[in-house]
Amino acid sequence: MLEIRDLHTGYGETRVIHGLSLKAAPGRMLAILGRNGAGKTTTLKAIMGLLPVLEGDVAFDGASIARTRPYEIARRGVAYVPETRDIFPSLTVKENLALAARTAPPDAAWTMERVIEFFPRLGERLANGGNQLSGGEQQMLAIGRALLMNPRLLILDEPTEGLAPIIVRQIHDKLAALKDEGLTMILVEQNFGFATSLADEVIIVGRGRSVWEGSSAAIRHDVDTQHKWLGV
Ligand SMILES: Nc1ncnc2c1ncn2[C@@H]1O[C@H](COP(=O)(O)OP(=O)(O)OP(=O)(O)O)[C@@H](O)[C@H]1O
Ligand SMILES: [Mg+2]
Secondary structure, eight states: OEEEEEEEEEETTEEEEEEEEEEEOTTOEEEEEOOTTSSHHHHHHHHTTSSOOOEEEEEETTEEOTTOOHHHHHHTTEEEEOTTOOOOTTSBHHHHHHHHHTTOOTTOSOOHHHHHHHOHHHHTTTTSBGGGOOHHHHHHHHHHHHHTTOOSEEEEEOTTTTOOHHHHHHHHHHHHHHHHTTOEEEEEOSOHHHHHHHOSEEEEEETTEEEEEEEHHHHHHOHHHIIIIIOO
């Protein structure tokens, strides 16, 4: 569904990714792992059109999106939950959701009602401001907003960052439920156990490239690779 071939990207003069390739297959979850600063977020930003594809290509459904604007990539069905979550702090939970629901077609699978049913916690917080939410509630809101775009590919950047273990388990179960529905996902994570218990395929980013790829089961058993590239 999404294919990156020989991606080169970075910030101005600073190249961060030098020849990264990966594939996300329909209905599967791909985890992108790697140490701090390896270039995971940078790769996601290039997919979303927020950083330039300097060399190589990014294709969604077989068509290049390397020169496509971010809103158009989103409109085609790629939703992105950034590390920063980017919810509107001065708007209520309901307003944050309503803004995301605006562009949904009338027969959309994900409506505001369904998001609230999926994350009952958000239903209890509808009138609260975005700045009055716990970290876990913010993450649920960020995922809820992404679902309201009715994506075919959902991209998540460190959804468990800074969350208590009990909330991490809740997010785990929600992502597992989305996977059961057949939603294609790309997950960037520092939490090795979380990522490999959910993902089908794993790639490890190091030195600006993919340095390892295989199944979650394979990386769980490959202690040498974990030491070398993840510091687990
Ligand atoms: N806005 C920026 N300008 C210049 N360099 C940047 C910028 N953002 C990130 N970098 C650099 O790019 C490299 C990759 O950063 P990136 O954020 O992609 O790492 P990451 O794998 O997501 O790490 P983490 O696990 O800490 O989120 C790092 O060396 C970082 O310092
Ligand atoms: Mg990052």
